[in-house]
Amino acid sequence: MSDLTRGPNAGALVQAYRLRSGRRFLLVLGAVACLAALVIFDIITGPANLSFSRALQVILDPSIATPKEDVIIWKLRLPVALMAVLVGAMLGVAGAEMQTILNNPLADPFTLGLSSAASFGAALAIVLGWSVVPGVGGLFVTMNAFVFALGTSCALFLFTRMRGVSPEAMILVGIAMLFTFNALLAFLQYGASEMQLAQLIFWQLGSLSRATWEKVAICAGVLGVILPWFLHQSWALTALRMGEDKAAALGVNVGLLRLTVLGGVSLLAAVAVSFVGAIAFVGLVGPHIARMIVGEDQRGFLPLSALCGALILSGTSIASKAITPGIVYPIGMITSLIGIPFFILLILGQRKRHWQ
């Protein structure tokens, strides 16, 4: 306080700002380096024994690969490793911006019912064989999940338009959605046959093993459009975290910002969840880890949320292969175990409140 009464020292402020920016940049760079290391580790590990140098050669020059190496590296490991990064990043970004626009630390695609809606859509396909969009063939489980997740976001959208955009109302409607879809899902589970139940539970717990290059491309496309756009909006989103009134005073159209960001978040979450299943932890905790490390400024918070999500899911991908080589474990039950120790450490290390 005494600083303010003395008046700002412009030179010191500029220096402090530069220091903060530099630090932020280094943190993001460090996370990128960690992620790169994890992805490489993900690609060189698996039930088949391929050396690091051989894997690298096959990636750099696919023509030298034996058919077996070609399948293992190019068709199985690379899509899974990249899918883990992209889906983790999508969920991290989605969670970060949901928490921002709704001003609630518990908001994420899971708590707002998007994942439950996707699960219900998938269950309709698996148990009843219903396809919401006809003519998509074998992709109808994914398609149903996508349509339901997006539909739920639209319902959230419409509701908040109708009632005027109040974050509390949105959260409550989201929670209502969550319970509605969980109840409907339970109905379908109850009537499912043994094989349908196995398929449904496996879908819900999440799996990267369905990754294909097409899905990787779709995820990369969606993330490639929405993340830069969010970064472009980062000053307005940072302003929103200081409070609605202050943001409005700075010239932010709060209502419009909320709606458009919700639209982007919904698309991210719906695509991610429909491809890999309902993964609960990443979207909620990834952003909190980022916030504890770098603070609220979206220029650091947003990329780091994406990176934290990607790191958690990439680590999960490695762990899920390592438990019993040759057996696929659903990732949903591993993500939490991977992220929580780090999360707890951060909470214990943090003496100040990280959510203001």
Place this chain on the structure above:
Amino acid sequence: MSLATRISGFLGALAASATLIVSATNAQAEALTFTDIAGREVTLQEMPDKIILGEGRMMYGITPLIEGNPFEKIVGWNNDLILYDPDGFRQFESVYPEDTARLINFGNPYAGDFSIEAVLESEADLVLLESGSLFKAEETGLMEKLGAAGVQVAFVDFRRNATENVVPSLLMLGRIFGEEKRAAEFIDFYISQMRKVTNIIDTIPAEERPLVVVENAAGWQVDFCCWSFGPYNYGRFVELAGGTNYASSLANAYSVTLSLEGIIEANPAHVVATGANWSEARPEVTSVLLGYDAETEPNEARIAALASRAGFADLEAVKAGNYHVIFHQFYNSPYHFVAIQQLAKWFHPDDFEDLDPWATFVELHERFLPFDAKGTFWMSAQAAD
């Protein structure tokens, strides 16, 4: 425990034994007590004549035991036979159209949505459940509720420990349906067919038993591979047929989810997928549609597509023509001896040159079933040239 409760408990016990004595004297000679597959003692006051099947596919085990109409004492079932083996259902329908139309669909006790009221309304005296639903039946209180209404529950098993439990299950069914003699005949047939394989396999040393990957319900999930069995069911069939089941080496579980990379690395000598006519219930499946109505040409294309999926096409087993598909529903029926014979023939062609599994299948139908053998129940993909 207070004195009062002790006395009332004692009185209760007295009353119960008095009832027992009275009912024992009143009971006909027909009263039936047996131990079911779950190890529970089941007592029926008289021979049951209104029976509900927790699984429609229990008809595979019941039909060969009954000389006449196998549906005579059955009031209802679950529609799994209609959904997952429509070919088999149509065989029953063609011989007993009135009975198949009459049967009530009670739903799936495995998922717990069995309607107790509907059971009571049908005046059933016995519900046969599959032992996999024991936990569910206990959890939902199904057995107590039915018991309180005088409906007994008995467990059979043709699925989980299929080869171990099939004979006790058949003996039990023989007593329930009053067909002990014919049950003994069928059990003799079962044992003799099983011994045709196991007697020879017993002499084959472990190192000559090829590594086999079982792909359970290949093509049921179009974008995912692979469900497999640990040392149960088809995993066990493979072992009895002289193969080494890959998933058994990874986990001692009924169901194991394998990674494709692990399969490629293991480099099995044979891949055995299961298939049935699921396309009527789930049009999107890419499975081979085996069964009584199986058509050769579309199935040739289907098995070729399964064998040429990325990762499979380059397996040595597939290149050598050792990608096989076999009828899925053998996994839940006493006819698994047919599957084990065919598996043995695939794994050890020289040792089983004279064994003819199709002849076994035909004999099963001629001696014990009310319809004839036809269709396709197994096939192998073409070897790569």
